[in-house]
Amino acid sequence: MKISYNWIKDYLKIDLEPPKVAEILTAIGLEIEGMEEWVSVKGGLEGVVIGEILTCKKHPDADKLSITTVDIGGPQPLHIVCGAPNVAAGQKVPVATIGTVVYKGDERLEIRKSKIRGELSEGMICAEDELGLGNSHEGIMVLDKHSKPGTPADSYFKIVKDNVFEIGLTPNRIDSGSHFGVARDLAAYMNLNAGMDQKAVLPSVSAFKPDNNNNPCEVIIENSTDCPRYTGITISGVTVGESPDWLKNKLRAVGLNPINNVVDITNFVQNEVGQPLHAFDADKIEGKKVIIRNLPEKSKFITLDNVERSLSSRDLMICNPMEGMCIAGVFGGIKSGITASTKNIFLESAYFNPVAIRKTSRRHGLKTDASFRFERGADPNITIWALKRAIMLIKEVAGGNISSDIVDVYPNQIENVLVDIKYNNINRLIGKKIEPDTVKKILALLDIEITNDDGVNLKLVIPSYRIDVKQEADVIEEILRIYGYNNVEVNMHVNSTLSYPEKPDKEKIVNIISDLLSANGFSEIMCNSLCPAAWYDQNDDFDKDQLVMLANPLSSDLNAMRQSLLFGGLSSVIWNINRQNLDLKLYEFGHCYFYHKSGELYPKAANYFEKASLDLFISGNRGRQSWNCKTNPSDFYNIKSSVEMILSRLGVNPESLSSGETDKKYFAESSTYLFNNKMVAEAGRISKNYLSKFDIGQDVYWAHIEWDLLLKMIKTHSISFHELPKYPSVKRDLALLLDRSIKFGQIRDIAFRTEKNILHDINLFDVYESDSLGKNKKSYAVSFILRDDLKTMTDKNIDKIMNNLIKAFENELNAQIR
Numbered sequence: 095m096k097i098s099y100n101w102i103k104d105y106l107k108i109d110l111e112p113p114k115v116a117e118i119l120t121a122i123g124l125e126i127e128g129m130e131e132w133v134s135v136k137g138g139l140e141g142v143v144i145g146e147i148l149t150c151k152k153h154p155d156a157d158k159l160s161i162t163t164v165d166i167g168g169p170q171p172l173h174i175v176c177g178a179p180n181v182a183a184g185q186k187v188p189v190a191t192i193g194t195v196v197y198k199g200d201e202r203l204e205i206r207k208s209k210i211r212g213e214l215s216e217g218m219i220c221a222e223d224e225l226g227l228g229n230s231h232e233g234i235m236v237l238d239k240h241s242k243p244g245t246p247a248d249s250y251f252k253i254v255k256d257n258v259f260e261i262g263l264t265p266n267r268i269d270s271g272s273h274f275g276v277a278r279d280l281a282a283y284m285n286l287n288a289g290m291d292q293k294a295v296l297p298s299v300s301a302f303k304p305d306n307n308n309n310p311c312e313v314i315i316e317n318s319t320d321c322p323r324y325t326g327i328t329i330s331g332v333t334v335g336e337s338p339d340w341l342k343n344k345l346r347a348v349g350l351n352p353i354n355n356v357v358d359i360t361n362f363v364q365n366e367v368g369q370p371l372h373a374f375d376a377d378k379i380e381g382k383k384v385i386i387r388n389l390p391e392k393s394k395f396i397t398l399d400n401v402e403r404s405l406s407s408r409d410l411m412i413c414n415p416m417e418g419m420c421i422a423g424v425f426g427g428i429k430s431g432i433t434a435s436t437k438n439i440f441l442e443s444a445y446f447n448p449v450a451i452r453k454t455s456r457r458h459g460l461k462t463d464a465s466f467r468f469e470r471g472a473d474p475n476i477t478i479w480a481l482k483r484a485i486m487l488i489k490e491v492a493g494g495n496i497s498s499d500i501v502d503v504y505p506n507q508i509e510n511v512l513v514d515i516k517y518n519n520i521n522r523l524i525g526k527k528i529e530p531d532t533v534k535k536i537l538a539l540l541d542i543e544i545t546n547d548d549g550v551n552l553k554l555v556i557p558s559y560r561i562d563v564k565q566e567a568d569v570i571e572e573i574l575r576i577y578g579y580n581n582v583e584v585n586m587h588v589n590s591t592l593s594y595p596e597k598p599d600k601e602k603i604v605n606i607i608s609d610l611l612s613a614n615g616f617s618e619i620m621c622n623s624l625c626p627a628a629w630y631d632q633n634d635d636f637d638k639d640q641l642v643m644l645a646n647p648l649s650s651d652l653n654a655m656r657q658s659l660l661f662g663g664l665s666s667v668i669w670n671i672n673r674q675n676l677d678l679k680l681y682e683f684g685h686c687y688f689y690h691k692s693g694e695l696y697p698k699a700a701n702y703f704e705k706a707s708l709d710l711f712i713s714g715n716r717g718r719q720s721w722n723c724k725t726n727p728s729d730f731y732n733i734k735s736s737v738e739m740i741l742s743r744l745g746v747n748p749e750s751l752s753s754g755e756t757d758k759k760y761f762a763e764s765s766t767y768l769f770n771n772k773m774v775a776e777a778g779r780i781s782k783n784y785l786s787k788f789d790i791g792q793d794v795y796w797a798h799i800e801w802d803l804l805l806k807m808i809k810t811h812s813i814s815f816h817e818l819p820k821y822p823s824v825k826r827d828l829a830l831l832l833d834r835s836i837k838f839g840q841i842r843d844i845a846f847r848t849e850k851n852i853l854h855d856i857n858l859f860d861v862y863e864s865d866s867l868g869k870n871k872k873s874y875a876v877s878f879i880l881r882d883d884l885k886t887m888t889d890k891n892i893d894k895i896m897n898n899l900i901k902a903f904e905n906e907l908n909a910q911i912r
Contacts, residue, residue, distance in 0.1 A: 095260070095261045095263045095271060096258050096259070096260055096261075096347075096348040096349050097258065097259045097261055097273060097276050097348070098132075098256050098257075098258055098273065098344065098347040098348055099112055099115065099256060099257040099258070099259065100254070100256045100257075100347070101256075101273045101344060101347070101348075101365075101366075102115075102273055102276060102277045102280065104273070104297075105273065105274050105277040105278075105294040105295055105296065106277040106280060106281050106292070106294045106295075107292065108280070108284070108290075112129060112257040112259075113129070115259070115280070116129050116259060118280060118283055118284070119259065119261065119276065119279075119280065121283070121578060121579065121580065122279055122280075122282075122283050122575050122576065123264075123267065123575050124261050124263070124267070124270055124276065124279065125261065125262040126259050126260065126261060126262075127260045127261070127262045128259075128260035129257060129258070129259050129260065130257070130258050130260075131255065131256070131257055131258075132255070132256045132257070132258045132346075132347050133253055133254065133255050133256070134253055134254040134255075134339075134343045134346070135225065135226040135227060135248075135251070135253050136197040136226050137195055137196065137197050137226070138248055138253055138255065139188075139225060139246075139247040139248040139251065139253055140194065140195075140248070141190060141191050141193060141194030141195070141205075142188050142189065142190050142191070142194060142196070142220065142225065142246070142247035142248070143166050143167065143188075143189055143191060143243075143244055143245065143246055143247055144166070144186060144187075144188060144189070144237065144241045144242065144243055144244065144245040144246075144247060144250055145164040145165060145166040145167075145172070145186070145187055145188070145189035145219070145243055145244075146164065146165045146184075146185070146186055146187075146243045147162050147163075147164055147181065147182065147183050147184060147185045147187060147219075148162075148163045148164065148165055148171055148183065149162060149163045149183055150162045150181055150182055150183040153175065153210075153211060153213060155211045155212060155213075156210075156211045158177055158179075159175055159176070159177050159210065159211065159213075160175070160176050160177075160178075160181050161173070161174075161175055161213055162174050162175075162176055162181060162183075162219070164187070164189055164217070164219065165243045166189050166191065166217075166243055166244055167242075167243045167244020167245075168244070172189070172191075172216040172217050173213070173214045173215065173216050174189070174215050174216060174217050174218065174219055175210040175211070175213050175214075175215040176218075176219045176234065178219065178221065178233045178234040179232075179233055180232075180233035180234060180236065181219065181233070181234055185234075185236050185237075186236070186237040186238065186239055186241040186243070187219045187220070187234050187235060187236060187237060188219070188220045188225060188234075188235055188237065188247050188250075189217050189218070189219055189220070190205045190217055190218045190220055190224075190225075191205065191216075191217050192205055192206060192207050192216060192217060193205065193206075194217075196218070196220065196224050196225060197226055198223055198224050198226075203224075205217060205218050219234045220234060220235060221233060221234050221235060222235050225247070227251065237250070254343045254347075256347050258347055258348065261276070265470055266470075266562035267562065268368065268467060268470035268471055268472075268561065268562075269368070269473075269559045269560055269561070269562070271368045271466075271467055271470070272364075272365060272366060272367050272368035273365060273366055274294060274296060274366055274367050274368075275367070275368055275559075277294035278293070278294045278541075279576075280294070281293050281294045281539070282536070282539035282540055282576050283576055283578075285535075285539050286532075286535065286536060286539065286576055286577065286578075287578060287581075293539070296367070296479070297483065299479060299482040299483050299486060301486065302482040302485070302486055302496075303496070304327075304496045304497070304498060304499050304500075305495035305496045305497065306495060306496075306497055307497065307498055307499060308330065308497045308498075309328045309330050309376060309382075309438060309497035309498055310328065310382070310497075310498040310499070310501070311326060311328055311376065311379060311382045311383065311384055311440050311498065311501065312382060312383045312384070312501070313325075313326055313383075313384045313386075313501045313503045314383060314384070314385045314386070314503075315386045315503050315505065316385060316386060316387035316388075317386060317387055317388055317410060318505050318506060319447060319450075320388075320410045320422070320446060320447040320450040321386045321410060321422065321444060321445075321446055321447070322445055322446075322447070322474060322504070322505075322506060322508060323444060323445040323474050323477055323502070323503070323504040323508075324384075324386055324442070324444040324445075324502075324503045324504075325442075325443045325444065325477045325478055325481050325500055325501060325502045325503070325504075326384060326440055326441060326442050326443070326481070326500070326501045327440075327441050327481055327485055327496065327498055327499070327500050327501065328376050328438065328439065328440050328441070328496075328497045328498040329438070329439050329441065329485055329488055329489060329494045329495065329496050329497060330376070330437065330438045330439075330494055330495055330497040331437060331438070331493065331494040331495055331497075332356065332436070332437060332438070332439055332488065332492040332493055332494035333492055333493050333494075334354050334355065334356055334432060334433070334434050334435075334436050334492060335354060335355055335434075335492070336352075336354070336355065337352050337354065337355045337358040337359075337491060338355075338491055341355070341358050341359070341362060341491065342358070344362060344365075345358060345361060345362065345365075348365060350365075354432065354434070355488070355491045355492045356373050356432050356436070356439060356488055356492055357373065357432055359484050359487045359488050359491065359492075360372065360373055360441075360484060361463070362484075362487070363480050363483055363484045363487070364463060364464070364467070366483070367473075367476060367479070367480055367483075368467055368472065368473070368476075368559075369443060369467075369472060369473065369476050369477065369480035370423065370463065370464035370467050370468060370472070371441060371442060371443050371480060371481070371484050372412075372420060372426055372441075372442045372464070373432050373439050373440070373441050373442070374412075374419060374420070374426075374430045374431075374432075374439065374440040374441075374442065375430050375431065375432060375433065375436045375438070375439065375440075376438035376439055376440040377436075377437070377438050378414075378419070378429055378430040379414045379419070379430070379440055380414040380415055380416045380417075381414060381415045381416075383414060383415050384412060384413075384414065384419075384440065384442075385412075385413045385414065385415065386410065386411075386412055386413070386422065386444075387410075387411060387413055388407055388408065388409065388410060388411065389405055389407070389409070389411050389413070389418055390407060391405070391406060391407040392404050392405065393405045393418070395411075395418050395421070395427060396427060396428045396429070397421065397425045397426065397427060397428065397460075398425060398426045398427065398428050398431055399425075400428055403421075403458055405418070405421075406454075406457055408450070408453065408454070409421060409422075409454045409457070409458075410422040410423070410446065410447075410450055410451075410454065412442065414430075417429075420442075421454060421458070421460070422444070422446055422451070422454075423444070423446040423450075423451040423454075423464055423465060423468040423469075424451060424454055424455050424458070424460050424462060424464065424465045424468075425458075425460050425462055425464075425465075438497070439488070439494075441481060441484060441485055441488070443477040443478070443480045443481040443484070444477060445472055445473075445474040445477055445508075446468050446472075448468060448469050448470060448471045448561075449469075451465055451468040451469045452465075452469035452646070453646060455469060456646055456647070456648060456649075459649065470561075471561035471562075473558050473559035474508045474558055475508075475558040475559075476558075476559065477502075478500060478502060481500060482500070508558065510555050510556055510557065510558055511555075511556040511560075511563065511564055512553070512554065512555060512556070513553075513554045513556060513563070513564070513565060513566060513568075513569055514551055514552070514553055514554070514566065515551070515552050515554065515566045515569050515570065516550060516551055516552075516566070517530060517533070517549075517550060517551075517552070518550075519566060519570065520533060520570050520573060523567065523570045523574075524570065524573070524574050524577075524582060525582055525585065526582045526583065528573070528577060530547075530549075532577070533552075533573060534547070534552075536572075536573050536576045536577060537552075537554065537569075537573070539576065540557075540560075540572055540576065541557040542554050542555070542556060542557065542560075542563075542569070542572075543555040543557075554569060556569075560572075597809065598805055598808055598809060598811075600805060603744070603805065603808075604683055606743070607708070607740055607743065607744075608681075608683070610739070610740070610743055611681045611710075611736075611740075614679075614736070614739070615679050615717075616679040616680060616681045616710070616736075617678075617679065617680055617681075618680075618681055618682065618683075619662075619663065619666045619680050619681070619682045620682065620684070621656075621659065621662025621663065621665065621666060621682060621684065622652070622656075622662065623655055623656055623684070623685065623687070624644070624647075624648075624652040624653075624654070624655060624656075625651075625652070625654055625655070625656045625661060625662065626650065626651045626652070626653065626654065627641060627643060627653050627654035628650075629654075629661045630654070630657065634759065635758045635759055635760050636657050636658065637657075637688075639689075639691060640657065640688040640689050640690065641654050641655075641657060641689065642654060642655040642687045642688065642689045642702060643689075655687035656684075656686055656687065657686050657687065657688060658686055658707075658798070659682050659684050659686065659707050659709040659798070660709065660760065660784075660796060660798070662682070662684075663680060663682060663709055663711045663796065664711075664780070664784070664785075664787075664788045664790065664794065665788065666680060666711070667680070667711055667713055667788070667790060667794055668788045668789060668790050671713075671790065671791075671792070676713075676714040676715075676792070677713070677714035677715045677716075677717070677718065678711065678712065678713045678714055679710075679711070679712050680710070680711040680712075681708065681709065681710045681711070682708070682709050683706070683707075683708055683801070684706075684707055684709075685704045685705065685706055685707070686704060686705050686707055687702065687703075687704045688702070688703055688704070688705070689701060689702055690702075690703065705800070705801075705802055706801040706802050707798060707799065707800065707801055708740070708798075708799040708801045709796065709797065709798050709799070710733060710736055710737070710777075710796065710797040710799075711794060711795070711796055712728045712732050712733050712736070712794070712795040712796075713728065713790075713792055713793060713794040713795065714727070714728060714792060715727055715728065716728055716732065727793070728793070728795060729795070730763055730765075730777075730778065730779055730795060732795060733777045733778070733779075733795035733796065733797050734765055734777050734797075736777075736797060737767070737775050737777045737797045737799065740799065741767070741774075741775070741804075744804065744808050744811075745808055745811045746774075746804070746807060746808065748767065749842065751767040751768060751769055751774060752767070752768040752769070752771075753765060753766065753767060753768070753839055754766045754768065756773075756776050756778070758776075759781060759783065759784075760780060760781055760784050760796075761776075761778035761779065761780065761781060761796075762778070762779045762780070762781045762782070763778050763779050764776060764777065764778025764779070765777055765778060769803070769807055772800075772803060773800060773803075774799065774800055774803055774804055774807070775797060775798065775799040775800065775804075776797065776798050777795070777796070777797035777798075778795065778796065778797075779793060779794070779795050779796075780793070780794045780795070780796050819881060819883060820883070821881060821882060821883065821884075821885060821886050821887070822881070822886065823854065823879050823880065823881040824879075824880045824881065824887055824892055825877055825878070825879055825880075826877070826878050826880065826892065826896055827859075827875060827876065827877050827878070828875075828876050828878070828896070828899070828900070828903075828911065829873055829874070829875050829876075829911065829912040830873065830874045830875075830876060830903060830907075830909045830910070830911065830912070831867060831868075831871055831872075831873055831909065831910040831911075831912050832871070832872055832873070832874060832907060832908075832909050833870060833871065833872075833907075833908070834863070834870045834871065834872050835870075836907055838858045838874065838876075840907065841856070841858075841874065841876060841903065841907070842856050844902050844903065844906055844907070845878065845899055845902075847902075848898055848899055848902045849880075849895050849898060849899060852880050852881065852882055852887075852895055853878060853879070853880060853895075853899075854879045854880065854881050855878075855879035856876060856877070856878055856879070857876070857877045857879075858874060858875070858876055859875050859876070859877055860873075860874070860875035861873070861874060861875075862875070873912060878896075878899070880892060880895060
């Protein structure tokens with residue numbers, strides 16, 4: 095949110111340097127995210143001065159040029175070549191001196207000493223468009239004859255200079271969402287900490303008086319829940335046109351483009367006190383009735399941006415008896431808006447239910463300055479002041495007569511919040527004893543009324559604009575904010591406790607695996623936990639009934655919480671592919687979210703649960719190709735080996751886990767790892783059907799690890815020492831002719847079951863398939879590592895063990911030794 099320092103000074107007499115103001119605002123919770131100088135004319139007319147043309151004669155070599163001498167208050171007049179048709183001796187003109195930068199729209203021109211058709215030119219006599227003072231380029235600007243040469247142009251033209259603060263306004267501090275709100279907080283701090291003896295003061299509206307009652311409009315509230323208060327007034331005979339400079343400069347300084355004098359006034363008051371206003375063309379209000387109600391579901395309404403929108407029956411509308419005129423608190427309608435031909439105006443100042451406005455804004459994807467304020471909570475008690483202020487300003491800048499009394503419909507008055515606080519709690523929560531007189535002074539500066547003080551407790555009435563102050567802790571926070579966080583000394587006594595983290599240390603394990611993957615060429619990604627529910631529609635691989643849906647989603651693309659990291663990872667893959675980053679190795683640690691239906695009408699927190707996951711994605715080639723190194727496409731075994739690398743690093747032997755294949759359709763080929771019949775990990779190649787949903791044209795290999803289950807598995811793991819073997823190992827190879835359906839895992843299981851004491855490792859080092867081996871046959875070349883930890887093995891022992899293995903393979907697998 096942008097705040098103008100000049101504008102703040104309209105309500106608070108202050109003369110601090112802008113950086114000091116920024117420091118104070120940050121200290122009281124209004125963090126300054128940026129600060130910039132602003133001028134009403136681009137460049138601020140720096141280097142431009144008022145000059146007097148002493149002589150003017152035609153250029154000897156150019157019919158359209160003139161040679162002038164110009165007095166700019168210096169020791170010598172300047173020689174300037176000018177091409178304007180209206181240049182003449184005796185004129186007072188603006189002159190851009192050498193080194194000055196002038197702007198014509200987005201064009202930037204630096205004035206330099208030069209020769210034009212052989213004649214010296216030491217500056218430029220300017221037209222109004224060259225200075226940013228208008229659009230005319232018919233000739234140079236001719237100024238008042240009494241102007242003094244050498245006068246800086248920024249002083250002559252009264253160029254406005256300002257400092258604009260960019261405030262990172264938190265959602266709970268909408269009370270400071272206006273210039274007066276910021277001035278009010280600034281005054282409170284300055285009164286307590288800098289000796290100031292004044293509060294921020296709003297302009298008086300005591301001169302408000304209706305001129306007649308010739309054009310009244312009736313106001314009817316049919317939905318008082320969403321519209322607790324609605325005030326309105328009419329003004330007739332206005333002239334809609336351009337706003338005066340002071341108004342345009344105020345709005346431009348905070349980033350708003352002036353539209354016309356009426357709309358600009360509503361924007362001015364909104365930025366002044368934070369109360370949104372809306373102006374209707376009173377002649378477009380059928381029956382002179384303004385009705386606040388909800389229209390039927392799917393009613394059509396055209397907004398000011400000329401877009402036809404389908405309304406929800408929950409959208410609050412400002413209507414006349416025939417049709418809707420405005421989406422309440424969000425956006426106006428095109429039919430009832432202010433145009434150049436508008437003569438009579440109905441001005442609205444209302445208080446709407448923040449929840450209703452927020453939901454409507456989200457439904458239609460409309461974020462406006464009005465909805466920004468209403469959905470955070472406006473002040474219900476400022477509507478009349480804002481209406482008086484705006485109608486008086488409209489009369490000032492657009493003429494007309496106030497043609498009705500103020501209509502104020504407020505059926506159920508909103509009471510101010512009452513809070514009880516204890517002095518002891520103030521000191522306890524702040525960590526410092528603050529004198530009661532100081533506390534009461536701060537409360538008075540914050541407009542918090544004290545109704546009772548018995549020396550122990552305070553009974554308080556919170557002002558209506560402080561919608562975030564509801565309880566004792568909120569009030570104490572306000573006291574500390576104005577007292578100054580930096581004024582609370584740090585206690586030199588420090589208490590500490592010893593804590594023993596639960597094993598395994600989850601953060602440490604995550605860091606270990608992150609380092610491992612990063613060292614192996616993987617890049618970490620972090621995807622949004624919010625996703626489109628459409629990803630899970632008509633998808634048998636995920637349980638849609640367990641999908642966690644958002645009650646108030648930001649958009650249809652962010653209306654659910656993810657059940658898997660798969661879709662976010664695929665989005666990252668295609669994002670990189672579209673940017674020619676084709677060789678990818680990605681990983682993500684993240685949570686997935688699930689909902690368990692209980693049959694109850696309203697779900698409870700216990701119905702929701704989340705799981706931690708680690709997912710890997712590999713696509714493209716294994717590495718970058720170069721002149722001395724060829725590369726191959728990634729394959730299934732790359733993703734499989736990555737999973738086994740993680741398991742091994744955490745002390746889980748992949749061979750100790752049961753293996754199999756999944757029936758999930760997101761895999762074209764896959765492998766799973768099971769522990770006690772629970773899936774620990776799955777890995778495989780993503781199916782073409784899933785890849786086509788993301789327009790991915792190359793293979794993607796994905797692995798999913800149930801991180802919570804894996805941490806439980808290693809919870810009881812301990813590191814133990816084994817001495818190095820004293821006796822040597824022996825390696826023997828076998829070539830086995832097998833049926834194609836037999837897997838290496840079966841050979842490994844049989845081998846370890848047969849010789850579990852002597853056999854230490856088994857490895858498949860070659861696979862051969864050919865019709866010459868026989869129908870549906872294949873050959874496995876397998877190596878066996880044998881070692882006896884008690885003695886050196888002899889050939890006789892080795893042959894006996896190998897014969898046992900051969901016999902077992904023959905009996906159980908019908909294998910043949912080649």
